[in-house]
Amino acid sequence: MADAQVTCINKQPRDNPHEGITHLGGSNWKWPRLQVIQSIESSSNTFFTMVDGKRADIGVVDRPDGKYVRTHADGYYNDNLLALRECP
Numbered sequence: 648m649a650d651a652q653v654t655c656i657n658k659q660p661r662d663n664p665h666e667g668i669t670h671l672g673g674s675n676w677k678w679p680r681l682q683v684i685q686s687i688e689s690s691s692n693t694f695f696t697m698v699d700g701k702r703a704d705i706g707v708v709d710r711p712d713g714k715y716v717r718t719h720a721d722g723y724y725n726d727n728l729l730a731l732r733e734c735p
Contacts, residue, residue, distance in 0.1 A: 649692045651676070653705060655734035667715060671705075672734040684714050696727045703727045 655677075657670040671683050671694070678686075686692040687707050694705040696718055703718035703725060718727040 648690065651692055651694050653694050653696050653728065654731060656728055656731045657734050658729075668728060670734055671716070671728070677734050680716060683716060687716075696731065698727050698730070 652673050653671045654674065655672045656668050657672075657677075658667065659669050668680050670677050670679055672678070683694060683705070684707050687694065687705070694716075696703045696705065701720060703720035705716050705718050705728070708715055708717050716728065718725055720727075
């Protein structure tokens with residue numbers, strides 16, 4: 648199992664803070680959101696962000712309208728992913 652740091656995302660459309668993330672990426676990798684979700688759910692890999700030196704783990708949230716990824720640290724969900732730069 649790998650522990651991968653997410654450093655960038657792609658959103659559609661990019662400027663809308665409420666639309667879904669399509670891809671997550673890091674150093675030399677970029678995966679579709681669905682592949683990240685499947686990897687987390689199967690315990691194949693873990694994913695996290697680092698903001699101001701603080702780690703936030705990425706988890707899967709299952710809602711009636713579908714599954715999405717979200718960061719959480721210290722027992723609280725937050726929106727660290729939405730603040731990341733655009734992936735190339």
